[in-house]
Amino acid sequence: MENRLRETDRYWNVLSLAPLCLLLFFLTIIPLLSLIYTSFFKVTWDGGYLYEGIGFQNFFDLVENKFYIPGVKNTILFALITVIIQVVIAYAIAIVLNKIKYRIIYLSIFMLPILLPPIVIGSIWRLMYGFDFGLFNYLLSYLGVMPIDWLGDPKMAFISIVILDIWHWTPFSVILLITAIEGIPKDILEAGLVDGTNFLKEAYYLITPLIMPTIIVASLFRFIMSFKVFDEIYLLTQGGPGTATEVVSFSIYETYFESDNIGLGSAMSVTTLILIILIMYAVQKIYIKLRLNTHD
Amino acid sequence: MTRFLSHSLLVILSFIFLLPFGWIASLAFKRQIDILMTNIISPISYGNFIKLFASKESTFSNDILNSLFVGLSSTLIVLILCSLASFTLTRLKIEKWVGMIIFGWVLVFHMIPPITFIGSWFVLANSLGLFNSYSALIIAHATINLPLGLFIITNYMKEIPHEIQEAAVIDGASSYQTYFKIFLPLLIPGLFTAGIIIFLFSWNDFMVSINLSAKATQTVPVSVATYAQQYEVRYGEMAAGSLVSLVPGLLLTIFANRYIVRGITAGSVK
Numbered sequence: 133m134e135n136r137l138r139e140t141d142r143y144w145n146v147l148s149l150a151p152l153c154l155l156l157f158f159l160t161i162i163p164l165l166s167l168i169y170t171s172f173f174k175v176t177w178d179g180g181y182l183y184e185g186i187g188f189q190n191f192f193d194l195v196e197n198k199f200y201i202p203g204v205k206n207t208i209l210f211a212l213i214t215v216i217i218q219v220v221i222a223y224a225i226a227i228v229l230n231k232i233k234y235r236i237i238y239l240s241i242f243m244l245p246i247l248l249p250p251i252v253i254g255s256i257w258r259l260m261y262g263f264d265f266g267l268f269n270y271l272l273s274y275l276g277v278m279p280i281d282w283l284g285d286p287k288m289a290f291i292s293i294v295i296l297d298i299w300h301w302t303p304f305s306v307i308l309l310i311t312a313i314e315g316i317p318k319d320i321l322e323a324g325l326v327d328g329t330n331f332l333k334e335a336y337y338l339i340t341p342l343i344m345p346t347i348i349v350a351s352l353f354r355f356i357m358s359f360k361v362f363d364e365i366y367l368l369t370q371g372g373p374g375t376a377t378e379v380v381s382f383s384i385y386e387t388y389f390e391s392d393n394i395g396l397g398s399a400m401s402v403t404t405l406i407l408i409i410l411i412m413y414a415v416q417k418i419y420i421k422l423r424l425n426t427h428d
Numbered sequence: 429m430t431r432f433l434s435h436s437l438l439v440i441l442s443f444i445f446l447l448p449f450g451w452i453a454s455l456a457f458k459r460q461i462d463i464l465m466t467n468i469i470s471p472i473s474y475g476n477f478i479k480l481f482a483s484k485e486s487t488f489s490n491d492i493l494n495s496l497f498v499g500l501s502s503t504l505i506v507l508i509l510c511s512l513a514s515f516t517l518t519r520l521k522i523e524k525w526v527g528m529i530i531f532g533w534v535l536v537f538h539m540i541p542p543i544t545f546i547g548s549w550f551v552l553a554n555s556l557g558l559f560n561s562y563s564a565l566i567i568a569h570a571t572i573n574l575p576l577g578l579f580i581i582t583n584y585m586k587e588i589p590h591e592i593q594e595a596a597v598i599d600g601a602s603s604y605q606t607y608f609k610i611f612l613p614l615l616i617p618g619l620f621t622a623g624i625i626i627f628l629f630s631w632n633d634f635m636v637s638i639n640l641s642a643k644a645t646q647t648v649p650v651s652v653a654t655y656a657q658q659y660e661v662r663y664g665e666m667a668a669g670s671l672v673s674l675v676p677g678l679l680l681t682i683f684a685n686r687y688i689v690r691g692i693t694a695g696s697v698k
Contacts, residue, residue, distance in 0.1 A: 144603040145516055152513040152574075153530070159571040160537050163548035170548070181551065225441065228434045240685040241442045244449065247677040247688065249632040251649040252670040255656045256448045259455070259663065265464055267451055303445070304692065311693045331430055353696055360541045363634045363649075367656055381543040381635075388547040389639060401544035408540050 164405075167398045175394040190399035200400055202375040203383040204407070206290070210379065211358035214297045219351050221298070222305030227335045229306070230313045239310065242303040250300070254367035257296050258283075261368070286376035289369050293377050296364055305350045312346035313339055348422050352415045359408060380404050449674065455667035463663045476668035487643065488651060488669060495647040498562065498637075499630040502569035506577040506626050507619050509570075514582045515607050519593060531578075538575035546639050553640060560642040568636045573626045576695045580625065583694035584618025585611070617687070624680050625691040631676050648673045 171190050173183040194200050225242070229235045245253060260267040261282035269279040282292045316339065324338050340347075362381040365371060371378035371386070384404065388397030455463055456477070462470035480488045517527040549568055550559070558564040588611060596606045634649040641650065652673055655666035681688065 141520075141603045144607075145520065145522055148512040148516040148603075148607070149526070149530070152509045152578075155509060155567070155571060155574065156530075156533065156537075159549065159567065160533070160545065163545050163552065166548050166551070167544070170551075181555070225438075228437060231430070231434055232438065236685055236689075238438045238442060239689065240681050241445055243681055243685065243688060243692075244445060244677070246692070247628055247632075247681055248449075248674050249634065249649045249652070249670075249677070251632075251634040251653050252452075252673050253448070255652060255666055255670055256452045258656065259667075260448060260451065299444070299448075304696075307689055307692050308696065311689065349696075356539045362541070362543060366634075367653060381541045384541075384543045384547070385635075385639075388543075389550070394547070394551065397547050401547060404544055405540060409536065412536065412539055 167401050167405075170395060170398040171402045173395050177392065181394075186395070190395045191403070193396055194399050194403060197383075197387075197396070197400075199371065199375060199378050199383040199386065200380075200403075203371070203378040203380045204404075206375070206377065207359055207361070207379045210290075210294065210297070210361065211355050213294055214301070214358060215351055215354045217294075217298050218302045218354060219305050219347060222302050222309055222350070223347065225302070225306050226309035226313055227339065229310050230339075231331070235310070239307070242306055244303075245300045246304055250363035251367060253296075253300060254364040257364070258368050261292055283369055284373060286373050289373060289376045293364065293368065296368070297358075297361065300364070301354060305354060308346055308350045309343060312343040316342050345423060348419060352419055356408070356412060356415060359404075359411075452667050452670050455663060456671045458664060458667075460662070460664045463667075476664040480665055480668050480672070486665075487646070488648075488672075491646055491648050491651040492672070494562075494641075494645055495631055495649075498565050498569055498645075498647060499627045501562075501566045502573065502630050503623050503627045505566070505570040506573055507581075507623055510574065510577040510581045510622070511585075511612070511615060511619060512607070514578060514585045515611055516603070518582055518585050519588075519606075519611070520603060534575045534578055538579075542572055542635055546636060549636075550639055559640065560645055562645055565637065565640050565645055565647075568640055569630045569633060572633065572636055573629050576629065576691075577622045577626055579696075580622040580691050580694045581615070581618050584615060584621070588614050620684075621687040621691040621694070624684055624687055625695065628677055628680060631673075 170183075172185060172187060174186045174189075176182045176184070229238060232238065263269060263279060263281055263284065266282070268282065272279065281288060283289050320342070321334065321338060324334050329338065359380060361379055362385070365377055365379055365382050366385075369377040371382045380400075384397055384400045387393050387400055457472045457474070458470050459473045459475060462473075480486055513530065516522060517530065546568075549564075553559045553561070553564040592610060592614070593606065596610050601609070631647075632649065633647070634653065637647040637650050638653065641647065648669070652666060652669045655662045655669060
C-alpha cells in the first residue's frame with residue numbers, strides 16, 4: 133500500500149509538471165535555439181524558407197544598421213527617465229492615498245491605464261497629440277499658445293512618448309507602493325503618532341525607510357519592463373521622425389516583419405536577449421547592494 | 429485641512445487619468461465632420477457604432493468574438509498548467525533544482541521583450557501551416573501570460589496552511605487527491621485573480637495578435653489599429669471601436685478591483 137502510493141505520487145510529479153514544461157520547451161526554448169541558429173543565415177521565402185549560411189555577417193550588419201543602435205540608446209534613455217519620474221510621482225500619490233479611507237475608489241480610477249488596451253491608449257493619445265485638431269493644441273489655443281508639433285518634431289516626439297509612458301505606468305508603481313505602506317504594522321505608525329509626528333515627518337522618518345525595498349524593486353522592475361515598449365510607438369511615431377523615438381522592440385519588428393529580413397531580425401533578437409540578461413544580472417547586483425545599505 | 433487638500437489633489441489626478449477616456453467617448457458619438465472641425469458641441473450621432481457593427485465590410489463583431497474566444501481559451505490553459513505546476517513545485521517534496529530552473533527561466537522569459545520570440549513563433553506557425561489559426565494565437569497568448577499566471581497562483585498557493593496539507597497526508601490522501609479535493613477549492617480566489625488579469629492582458633494584447641493573425645482571426649486591438657493606419661484615418665470608427673474595447677477592463681475594474689490590486693502586486697514583487 134505504502135509503496136503503491138509513493139509510486140503514483142512519482143507519476144503525479146512528472147504528469148503535473150509536464151504540460152507547463154512542454155509549453156515552455158516548444159514555445160520558448162526551441163524558438164530561442166532557432167533564433168540563435170537563424171542569426172547566422174540569410175533567410176529567403178520561396179514557398180518554403182531557404183537558408184544560406186553567412187557566418188557573422190548579420191551581426192556586422194546590425195552594427196551598421198541605421199535603426200538598431202540608436203534604438204538601444206533611446207530605449208535605455210527612455211527607461212531611465214520614465215522610471216525615475218514615475219517612481220517619484222507614485223511615491224507622492226501613495227503617501228497621500230494612505231491617509232484616505234476609501235482609497236480603493238481613487239485606486240480603481242488610477243488603475244485604468246494599466247488595464248485597458250495599450251493600442252487603444254496609443255490611438256487616443258495620437259488623437260490628443262494631433263497637430264490640427266488634437267485636444268492639446270485645442271486647449272493651448274485658448275491660452276494663446278502656438279500649436280505644438282507634438283509628434284513631428286524629433287525632440288518633442290521623444291518628450292511626448294515619455295509623457296504618455298509616465299501617464300500610462302505611474303499607477304503601476306502607485307499600487308506596489310500603497311500595498312507596501314498598507315503592510316507596515318499599525319503599531320509602528322501609532323508609536324509615531326504618540327511621539328508627535330506630523331504628516332511629513334511620518335512620511336520621511338517612518339514610511340520611507342520601511343518601504344525602501346519596495347521602492348527599489350518597483351524601480352528596477354519598471355526599468356527592465358520599459359524595454360518592452362512597443363504598442364504606443366507603433367501607433368504614435370513608428371520610431372520617427374528619423375530615429376528620434378526608435379526603440380529596440382520596434383527595430384526588431386520592422387526588420388523581421390516589415391523588411392522580411394529574418395536573419396538580421398534574429399541577430400537583433402539574440403543581441404537584445406543577451407543585453408537584457410546582462411542588465412538583469414546587473415540589476416540583481418544593484419538590488420542586493422541597495423538592500424544591504426538600507427539595512428545598515 | 430490636510431484631508432481637503434488630499435482630496436482635491438486626488439480628484440485632479442483622477443481627472444487626468446480619466447480625461448483621455450472621456451475624450452474618446454465623446455468622439456465616438458460625433459460625426460467625422462464634427463471631429464475634424466473640433467466642434468465641442470455637436471449633435472449626438474450613433475453612425476460610428478452602426479458602421480462598426482452593421483456595415484458589410486466591417487468585421488468588428490467577428491473581432492470581438494475572436495478576442496473573447498482567444499482570451500478565454502488561453503486563460504483556461506494558463507490556469508490549468510500553472511495551478512498544477514505551482515502545487516507540485518511549492519507544496520510537494522521535489523528536488524530543489526527543478527523549481528529553480530522552472531521559476532528562473534519563467535522569470536527571465538517574463539522580462540524579455542516578447543517581440544524577440546514572436547519572430548520565431550511566426551516562422552514556426554508558418555512552417556506548420558498554423559499562421560492565422562486560432563490554435564497558434566491561443567498558444568502564443570497562453571505562453572506570453574504564463575509567467576504572470578505562475579507568479580500569482582504561487583503567491584496564493586504559499587498562503588494555504590501547512591496543517592491542512594499535513595492532515596490530508598495523515599488521512600492517506602495521494603498527491604492527486606490533495607490537489608483536486610483540498611488545494612483546488614482553497615485556490616479559487618487565486619485562480620479568479622490570475623484569471624481576471626490574464627484575460628485582460630490577452631484581450632489587450634496587440635503585439636502577438638498583429639503578427640500571428642490575419643483578417644479571419646484578428647482581435648479587437650488589431651482592428652482598432654487598422655482604423656488608425658488607413659490612408660484616411662477613420663477617427664469616428666476608431667473612437668467607437670476603442671470605446672467598445674474598453675468595456676471588459678472597465679467592468680472588471682468596477683467589480684473586481686481588489687483582486688486586480690492583489691494580482692498586480694503578486695505578479696511583480698517576489
